[in-house]
Amino acid sequence: MTQPAIVYQSKGPYTDNPSVLDVSDTNGIKCTWSIDAAASLTWKFDWGELYQRGVERLTGYIAVTSKMGDTNNVHQSLRIEADLTETVQTITKTFEGKSRVIALLGVSKIRSFEYSLTPHYAPLEKVSYDALFAPSDMNDTVLVIEGKKIYVNKAFLSYQSDFFKALFSKNFKEGSLSEIEIKDVSYEDFGLLCSSFYPNPQFPNDQTVEKLLMMARRFLLPSVIAIVEYHLLHNSKIGAERMIWLADEYGMSKLLEKCIREMDSLEKAKKWQKSGEFEKLSDKTRSLILGRIIKFM
Template identity: 50%
Template sequence: MSIKYTSEAYQVNRDTNVLETKTNSGITCVWSGNMNSIPYQINLTWKFDWSELKSQGVYELTGHINVISLINSFTPIKIDVQLTENNQEITKDFNGVVPVFNYEYFLTPHYTPIFEKPSYKDMFLPSDQNDTILVVDGKKFHVSKAFLSYHSEYFRALFSSNFKEGQMDEIPIGEVSYEDFALLLSTFYPNPVFPNDSTVEKILEMARRFLVSSAMSCAEHHLMYISRIIRERMLWLADEYGMPKLLEKCIHGLDTTYKVENLKQSEEFEKLSDETKLRVADQISKLSHI
């Protein structure tokens, strides 16, 4: 359901700044504006604080703002809005000689879907297709050697005759939790469970350790086309886990100085590789020439 708000009417001049600060249904909007007398250009800014909605699982607000003249001196101006970050600003400049108006917004919150956790116990029961047992944290995974070997270089080596584990009826897997190991296997075996923003980082960590390229590709696809993880974190993930397509997308997404400054002030920026920092610097240089 859309969240609606209509402001009071205000007059804008060269000396005005903040016109109104109002909270409505978990959204606090600071509306600012001023006017240049020549050539009568009006500059408006809306800054949205929706941290309360974020804490309730909202990851995005979409909709529009209407700017309305009280005496019909101009046709109502519609501004499309997509808010993905808290305290994000929307700006609009236009010409007008009667700077008395109000605004209204219509914003729809989008909630992070709630994913039902799969039953790992039921996934890895004995069957005719399974020919070995992996033991993690004292719990058994009944799996197929051939299937795991196809997806993972780690298991291909583990099950080979060159390793004693390959001849064992039950093979212990150490230094990993049952939940994390089950999460990794569930991405490709037996019926794939797709990543979400709560699990994707752990899947990447496990996929790198156990050399499961299909799980890595599945995680990258989620990050590129579905995820709502903030861009700074996503850029670091692309750099850390060697996902070139995602890295390219993140670099090209740094298309405003606002986004660049957010990245440079983030914890993730210091953790980037030198090569990726150079690519970010190159993107900043391109922005300065626009």
């Protein structure tokens, strides 16, 4: 699945800084544009934020315009095809021949650049929730969500979840009903939750972890939180700041320990302290970060 291209136009011209020409942060794409003494233009892209939203690739082009002679005429002197498959990736263009001479005259000759990058989303395997919740001789009760009947096994759900253990208890009125309505949850979200621990489970990915954690907390499913934590520990590419917030918010102690351990310098620890997520953390976790800062001082 593709989305409309993300387009950025730099402001230029650039004469103040001899190396860094432009720094931008546009719709989830961070880009630093620079030039070196050998007339090489470099674009360093960081699109980790888009990756967290399910983007697996960016394709498009980079175009550079330059001023020729003493006139105000501008023409496009360079176009580079871009294919970004790593969340932090650098594209470099080294000038040769006449182009190199022009570049070496100075950055004042370079007017601006633009990029047009199209996000491509990773396809997700679609689970048939209707098949997952179909009637069978293994099921003995019916849940109703958004008007749809979901056939489940009481003992299995009770073993997984204290929420359902209580719901199916004889001490609760609902426990004696043939059909039990579950409110304030969507059929799709409940299907995603159950597909993570039902037979033939679907493993979490960076696109589904936050929804799974929210649902697991609501329905008291520690096994789902553990599955998500394993993914975040070993397979995730979610950014460090968001990772530590998730670990703190959902009580994933192993993940939190790893995040704190990876603050292996004063610079990193201070960066985390200054991040937008820091004030959202619990007092305990903030104390751990501050303690890490003190350790390096």
